[in-house]
Amino acid sequence: MHDPRLPTTGSGRLPGSAAGRTWAVRLGALAALLAAAALPHFVSNQFYMHMANLALLNAIFTMSLGLIAAVGQLSLGHAAFAATGAYISALGALHLKLPPLLGIAASGLATALVAAILGKILLRLRGVYFVLVTFLAGQVVTLVALNWESVTRGANGLVGIPPISVLGYSLGARAQFYYFALAAFVGVFILLRALMRSQYGRAFRSIAENIELAESSGIDASRYQVIAFAIGSGIAGAAGAVMAHYIRYVSPDTFTFHESVAYITMLVVGGRQTLTGAVLGAAFLTPLPELLRGFVSMQHIIYGAVLVSVLIFLPGGLASIGHRIAKMTRGGRPRP
């Protein structure tokens, strides 16, 4: 489709240096993956394993939110899709004895379908209006979960959700679940990376940059936005289901407005422009509050303060630090 020797449209790097960097990046990714795979052998503390699992799941939530942000829309109802997925899979497992893996897949498909239908309607709104409507839709989901007691058991939530099992092998323990979460994370990462590098990704970027220009160049912005919203929300739904089978419990408090804000925080702090940014944000912010364990309010204060400071002082997020340093060491010379 596209000659790899030519510079890609977005980066403007020279072909030679790009190839060199690609290999460095690939080696780095491989090393990181090996280190991640070996982690359970070095970490025996259950709590650290739990943190690693949460960080992987949060990275999935944040990357999927980043996909929606990549078409220039900010969803403040991301946790509502996670909640929907969690309830679907939990109810399937509890009432229909559905195997968790099947339930997770079904949750992902169902939430993607819901998001596609909703997106067709909601994505007519742009900017702050879309944010407001996703915020309100998220509130509706929380209220329904609270109110529909015959199905969701209201505020008590659903307990006794079975753990994920693969070929009869239960992944209830933290170290075992870790491999599942890592595999899911790598899968989502590769999928989204491929998507962003395909013609879809180019269309997404052009819509985010200038939607009028993209539309006048013949790109059907609404269609691409619905696709991004459906895939992003579907991943969130599946990841919500994974979370439900991991913590073995789901209630209206599991995924609320505050979780939606947390995913946005991770995305902004890590960097909105790249997939790596979302991962960095989740990896940095998931364990950070644990420095202040048992003092929940201080954790939230730190989240809020980090969010505001990054927005003001480092708008590109953590992912842009490398660029900044490179810029400074080059002493303001124009980029090669």
Place this chain on the structure above:
Amino acid sequence: MDFSTLLAQAALNGLVIGTMYMLMAIGFTLVFGIMRIVNFAHGEFYMLGAFSAFFTYAQWEVPFVFCLVIAALTIGALGALVERAIIRPFRNDELSGMIATLGVSVVIQNAAVVAWGPTPRAMPNVVDGVLSVGPFTFPLSRLVVIATAALIFAVFWFFMQRTRTGRAMRAVAQDADTALIQGIRVNTIYPIAFAISVALAALAGALMAPIFSVSPFVGLTPMLKAFVVVILGGLGSVPGAVVGGLLLGLIESFTATALGSLVADILQLLLVILILLVRPWGLLGQKEA
């Protein structure tokens, strides 16, 4: 209790919460109209107003009128500071500005938990007694809320229509660049507008503190309602916020009496999502170019 008393009761309660929604929505819509900022921290300023009233009135026993003035001034000043330090860098970036206010909201709410604890506190009524009109009796405490809110709105309206600063604010809302050319100092108008907006939220919080309880988490519902009202009335429209606020309060009170409050809430949100889709500029607002 017969039917007409029930209706009168529902109407009075509807007016009380309606005036609160009105005060919240005016401030919210003012900031959006002038600064193009959706302030997700608006509810936290309501909460701070409620705490301010709790400390000044219930603990230090300051006369309630002064409690209101103190709440408006201190929290208004805090708002001006927040605008200067946090909102200003995002003047041309609506989305980042909104995310920043989410951060502000999280910080204020949890700072309140750290400072004052999560337990709700009850606050005594400002006046006791009832007013009897024919077969109906109305608690005076509720009537005072309605009257005070009406007075606050009158002052606000006078300020916006008749003072130099108010007129300048309306000019900036219409077109910031043209206002700047006309010699209006936009950089002083923004913090003033933000301060007035959050002072109105604080006044709403102070007025409601005796009716609802006071805790760090009381801000979310009023903010949600402010969103709803502002979508009904149109983002940026002050008359829309007044009509929308009062209407929403009344509708909510009657549907909650008939269907229960959770169902009423869900129906309300769905209705608003529908309106947002059909008329994003609101029932009374103007379509944006």
